[in-house]
Amino acid sequence: MVKIVNDMGRIRITGEVFSNLAGDAATSCFGVKGMVGRSQSSSPLQLLRRENMSKGVEVHYNEDGSISLELHIGVDQGVNIAAVCRSIMKEVGYKLNKATGVPVKAVDVYVDSIIG
Numbered sequence: 001m002v003k004i005v006n007d008m009g010r011i012r013i014t015g016e017v018f019s020n021l022a023g024d025a026a027t028s029c030f031g032v033k034g035m036v037g038r039s040q041s042s043s044p045l046q047l048l049r050r051e052n053m054s055k056g057v058e059v060h061y062n063e064d065g066s067i068s069l070e071l072h073i074g075v076d077q078g079v080n081i082a083a084v085c086r087s088i089m090k091e092v093g094y095k096l097n098k099a100t101g102v103p104v105k106a107v108d109v110y111v112d113s114i115i116g
Helices: 015-027 051-054 081-100
Strands: 002-006 009-013 034-035 057-061 068-074 104-115
Touching: 015 034, 015 051, 015 057, 015 068, 015 081, 034 051, 034 104, 051 057, 051 068, 068 081, 081 104
Parallel strands: 068 104
Antiparallel strands: 002 009, 034 068, 057 068
16 A cells, blocks of 8 residues: 655555556557456466456555556457557556556566467
């Protein structure tokens, strides 16, 4: 959880907020089929529905007040994976910083599935 204190009061932002914002930003990028996650029984990877896409995101809190993210995605077959990942990194960092004011130190993208 990130805590922001200013002269008007306190704000606490949970990891779920960051996960939902990051998942939404990532899935809006061209070539992204969706967020990918595992079920509880460690079965094969599965494409997550919109309401569960935060399960494909891990949030790490840094000592300097910034956050780092790990995103697990599925991409369309035939897309340039490097270009898609660069687009996701920029979009997620920008949207999270704009929405919350919390600096994003790193966005690591893991392509877990190619969906054709």
